[in-house]
Amino acid sequence: MGDQKEKEKVLSGLLVAGVICIAANLRPAITSVGPVIGTIRHSLHMSNAQAGFITTLPLLAFALISPLAPKLASRIGQELTLLLGIVILFIGILARTAGNAAMLYIGTAFIGTGIAIGNVLLPSLIKHRVPAKLGLMTSIYTTVMGGFAALASGVSVPIVNGLGLGWKWGLLFWGIFSILAALVWLPQLREHAKVKFSTHQETPGRSVWLSSLAWQVTLFLGLQSFLFYSTIAWLAEIMVSHGASLVAAGWMVSIMQFVSLPATFMTPIWAERMKNQIPLVFGITIFYLCGLTGLLYGGHMLWMWICIILIGIAQGASISLALAFIGLRSKTATEAANLSGMSQSAGYLVAAAGPFLIGWLYDRAHNWHMPVVVMIICGILMLAAGAGAGRNKYVSK
Template sequence: MSNQALAATEEKAQPVTPNPFLIVAGIILLSFTMRSPLTSVGPLVGDIRSELGLSNGISGMLTTVPLLAFGLFSPIVPSIGQRFGVERTLLLGLLVLLIGIPLRSTGFIFSLFAGTALIGAAIAVFNVLLPSLVKQRFPSKAGLMTSVYTTSMSTMAALASGVSIPLAHGAQLGWKGSLAFWTVIAVVAFLCWLPQVRAKDVSFSAKQTPSAPRKVWSSTLAWHVTLFMGLQSFLFYSTISWLPAILAHHGMEPGTAGWLLSLVQVVSLPASFLTPVLAGRIKDQRLMAVIVSILSLFGFAGLLVDGNLFILFTSLILLGIAQGALISLALTMIVIRSSSVQEAAKLSGMAQSVGYLLSAIGPMFIGFLFDLTHSWTYPLWTLVFVSFVLLFFGIGAGRNKTV
């Protein structure tokens, strides 16, 4: 074979290099879909419960089911990513999401929960693989890229919380149309990722990692990262599920409660952007974990005070700052506590699996606790206590070590 033929063959076999700008756009669009299908539910729980005749405990499962899906699917996502490549697996996740959102919106109890489960499975793929993708594609800017996608995620989560009631009531779409609306963003994200399946994909082969990863399941540090992820998720999903109902107890109208939940998400944006950047520049994140855990504790404690609007709004601001910082710090710790792409995928799978199974208890437990006591006092004290426990696992996860 001639040199020209060899060169042509090699050029033809050369994988397409992904466009970094397209990757960033794809990451941002993916992050838009990672929370909006979930945060859009909380303000509509009253409508859903009334039409379908659900109890508070069963209604809480609308948030619990995706978390169970996160926990069940997260351990197998790294293997799927290794088999098909990260970009293709992310595209598959978007396809599942495009099935789940419309299915959830058909108005039947079975399809409501079946669609919710599919949404959870799809988001589990994004949760696990995005930290690995960031570590592979942007190794020197992992903190910045984590900031970009967590801030994008929080932005759309805030928007979803705020517009759910206006879409359902103002635009006359009903709760079904309001939930189905988020299919639009999933379609745009899917179209953005289509060209990337031809690109040189990320896999977790031995060639990419000079040494085999240690067993994360036997690592104390990995368990601290996992439980930090799980407890902050317990707090976040309990908040988006029940904060509108708690605010209604304080005398807020449903629309106002939805916008105040959106306010919490908006306040979280600066924290979700700055936290990974700061965490990536320091070697030890223990002090950061302590500070944001204390903010969370005081935020939930303030909601126990009745009849004082100043304390109420201050508590919501503290919660927004804390929750924006906590999710960003948890995701950043997955990246910086791992020494390779493969290790990041396995640590991410562990943290997302065990962590989200733990967090799945949150919305359902808080709902059943309210049904049992007919008061928000005990549920809120539970969230205060979880914030206190979170502090100690943050100290363990923030140490300057790798798994």
């Protein structure tokens, strides 16, 4: 009896470690690009719109792959599918170091595919394997995800310029974490045959694609991702336009993400304890709109730092709330997987427009006024979607 309990503790610890390692890989391959996007643009002679597409491409991959990930998981198991995602991610990181635009785009598409698998399956894996700790596990993995996203933004310029590695080797650095994640995840393959998983509904009912609540969850996730990836891609350039150096701007993007971590961790825990999450949605939107309005008008660098902190807190809270909605609005792991696939497919299709659209608007206007106005409008739309998604209901009703 004691040996069995000890074994369960070890397996549980390995599962948590594996989830943490996978989560650590779900953002750095993308967020490491933003601070050095100017260097890449000049090296490959790209326009702002073309450079923005580097950040847009993974989101398109998210949109295309997200509905397929649960189907693949139902055939070969969630655990094996997640390992496959890590391998694809590493191949993408390796491919984009070829040093030409075509391979940069191809590698980035692979990166988006690998990350999409992790994005979709981690929420349903947690709902399936540790349903009693949904809020805590969501907090842990989203915080790790945000922490490594911040780290990648902060050290990207020092790795590329400070160590003299150049942007290709600087971006390849993040492949180390993919290898580590694959090794740590291997023990879960012993368990995947024992853990049955299906994307078919346990009880007859309408598809999540026909649920208005599911669409509200989807739009909330999509709009917050539009804002997240737009700021990750272009905030450094916006800060440079306000007088910051490139290195300082890179650290601003990083610190924006570091200050998001407490909100990232606490939001799912608060959300799980609340009758509904509408007050959280309102609070997040207020922080976002205040921060973005500050970027619109500029001013003293101290004021810019305050705006960045407000945006960071809103980002951290919104991404973890969006992912928490997947579990909170679902009755079962199957429903969570289907909602996750839908929300991250259609949602990231909305998000995919962000970096490209913001870059395109700047190319036309030659200033950041209109791009930031568009982000403010997205914040208002996010409030409307979140007010619906925050209601205490299930998508199956």
